[in-house]
Amino acid sequence: xxxxxxxxxxxVFEAPSLHDAKMRMKHDTNYLEYKLxxxxxxxxxxxxxxxxxxxxxGNIADSEKIKGIMEDMGYxxxxxxxxxxxxxxxxxxxxxxxxNRIYGELGRLHPLKVNNPSMIIALCGCxxxxxxxxxxxxxKYPQVDIVFGTHNIYxxxxxxxxxxxxxHRVVEVYSYEGDIVEGIPLKRDSKTKAWVDIMYGCDExxxxxxxxxxxxxxxxxxxxxIIKEVEDLVKKGYIEVTLLGQNVNAYGKDFKDKKYGFAxxxxxxxxxxIPRIRYTTSHPRDLDTETMDVMAKYDNIMPHLHLxxxxxxxxxxxxxxxxxTKEMYLEKVEYLRKVxxxxxxxxxxxxxxxxxxxxxxxxxxxxxxxAKFEGAYTFIYSKRxxxxxxxxxxxxxxxxxxxxxxxxxKLINDGFAYGNKRFENEVxxxxxxxxxxxxxxxxxxxxxxxxxxxxEGSEELIGKLVNVKIIKAFTWHLRxxxxx
Ligand code: 5AD
Ligand code: SF4
Numbered sequence: 001x002x003x004x005x006x007x008x009x010x011x012v013f014e015a016p017s018l019h020d021a022k023m024r025m026k027h028d029t030n031y032l033e034y035k036l037x038x039x040x041x042x043x044x045x046x047x048x049x050x051x052x053x054x055x056x057x058g059n060i061a062d063s064e065k066i067k068g069i070m071e072d073m074g075y076x077x078x079x080x081x082x083x084x085x086x087x088x089x090x091x092x093x094x095x096x097x098x099x100n101r102i103y104g105e106l107g108r109l110h111p112l113k114v115n116n117p118s119m120i121i122a123l124c125g126c127x128x129x130x131x132x133x134x135x136x137x138x139x140k141y142p143q144v145d146i147v148f149g150t151h152n153i154y155x156x157x158x159x160x161x162x163x164x165x166x167x168h169r170v171v172e173v174y175s176y177e178g179d180i181v182e183g184i185p186l187k188r189d190s191k192t193k194a195w196v197d198i199m200y201g202c203d204e205x206x207x208x209x210x211x212x213x214x215x216x217x218x219x220x221x222x223x224x225x226i227i228k229e230v231e232d233l234v235k236k237g238y239i240e241v242t243l244l245g246q247n248v249n250a251y252g253k254d255f256k257d258k259k260y261g262f263a264x265x266x267x268x269x270x271x272x273x274i275p276r277i278r279y280t281t282s283h284p285r286d287l288d289t290e291t292m293d294v295m296a297k298y299d300n301i302m303p304h305l306h307l308x309x310x311x312x313x314x315x316x317x318x319x320x321x322x323x324x325t326k327e328m329y330l331e332k333v334e335y336l337r338k339v340x341x342x343x344x345x346x347x348x349x350x351x352x353x354x355x356x357x358x359x360x361x362x363x364x365x366x367x368x369x370x371a372k373f374e375g376a377y378t379f380i381y382s383k384r385x386x387x388x389x390x391x392x393x394x395x396x397x398x399x400x401x402x403x404x405x406x407x408x409x410k411l412i413n414d415g416f417a418y419g420n421k422r423f424e425n426e427v428x429x430x431x432x433x434x435x436x437x438x439x440x441x442x443x444x445x446x447x448x449x450x451x452x453x454x455x456e457g458s459e460e461l462i463g464k465l466v467n468v469k470i471i472k473a474f475t476w477h478l479r480x481x482x483x484x
Contacts, residue, residue, distance in 0.1 A: 029254065346375040
């Protein structure tokens with residue numbers, strides 16, 4: 001007979017509600033300070049953990065917090081599921097296929113958990129913020145012991161303690177606007193490149209997107225905390241920071257007592273002397289000329305911008321609630337190219353949004369040609385329960401959606417190749433990351449314009465900035481030679 005997991009009861013401290021998550025109350029953001037309670041110290045002595053991360057950079061940065069908290073309790077990181085005493089799935093809810101992948105992973109782990117019932121599996125990130133996920137986990141996935149969301153990472157010690165102590169499963173997901181928790185220890189994945197959260201949440205409510213419900217209200221970290229974090233990174237020898245937020249251009253809009261926006265922050269961070277600054281993600285409506293001017297003024301702000309356009313038909317943009325038109329987008333691109341002529345632009349695009357006609361799709365292709373994107377993430381629209389677009393008529397059939405995606409991808413790939421080709425015979429600065437995954441004898445790294453370069457060189461160059469002459473451009477990467 002197939003071995004089964006013993007049933008354990010669930011303690012639901014708080015269940016998610018997409019309806020509550022939609023509310024945007026006017027009260028001020030709570031600033032909390034992380035502190036590990038004495039009773040949780042040493043909880044992880046002689047125990048191991050592993051974190052599996054899915055989705056955007058926001059989740060990658062959150063995973064560094066999870067790891068920091070686990071090490072604060074004495075746990076040791078491992079990289080094999082079967083060796084871990086606590087296994088986290090930091091999940092993404094942006095599209096249905098991202099969620100299906102997680103359910104597949106959980107199913108695959110069932111036998112591991114049956115053979116090792118003391119192992120703890122925790123599901124966190126964006127998926128648990130949806131009611132349907134929590135219901136499904138409770139009903140069909142007894143292998144999951146702890147469920148928490150995006151707002152309560154700092155409570156991990158409490159959840160582990162509860163699980164060990166009371167031998168029950170814990171669910172706690174907050175569906176409010178969210179706090180800012182400073183002082184969470186970080187275990188960064190890299191010694192040269194760092195993610196730096198500058199704000200959390202999103203108030204845009206694009207009609208297809210689940211993020212404003214899963215990540216709460218837009219709230220900005222105090223600039224002093226961010227500047228201090230980057231100054232510390234400079235002291236530790238970090239070379240690159242990427243500033244993170246769902247809509248970084250809205251940074252500071254929630255400050256009531258001061259006028260200090262994204263352009264101010266970018267300028268203050270450029271002055272810290274960190275060699276490279278990037279940021280993501282931008283919203284075209286909120287990208288202002290001040291920000292573009294600061295980008296142009298400082299050599300350490302990289303000439304690459306990811307500026308998601310999503311669609312380029314004004315009618316669809318309106319239905320998406322993007323609050324700009326194709327013309328407005330192109331105006332910003334034109335200004336960017338005027339002040340930073342060498343800039344590389346990339347974007348996100350969604351095809352087959354409800355009601356998208358062939359003409360609408362042609363508009364998208366037209367803008368892609370005009371904006372000269374050098375890369376893009378392209379997606380088929382995915383219906384997300386709880387979002388307005390999920391109720392729209394005229395959902396597009398999968399066959400048409402696929403055809404549009406393939407057509408769009410072809411054009412995007414041409415842009416990718418063009419973006420690489422323009423660097424042939426040029427000498428570019430590369431931040432060396434390590435050995436190339438496909439060609440192990442070659443080093444790889446990224447240029448200021450965020451182009452991947454492979455070249456021959458010795459191990460001590462890893463983590464350094466070097467000059468490389470580009471000898472050949474391919475669609476997805478550049479081949480170069482080290483310059484003395
Ligand atoms: N379907 C398809 N793509 C989506 N995105 C967000 N929500 C959806 C959805 N429901 C895309 C957008 C966004 C990127 C992170 O994911 O392009 O910029
Ligand atoms: Fe989603 Fe729009 Fe917010 Fe981006 S700006 S996270 S697409 S709602």
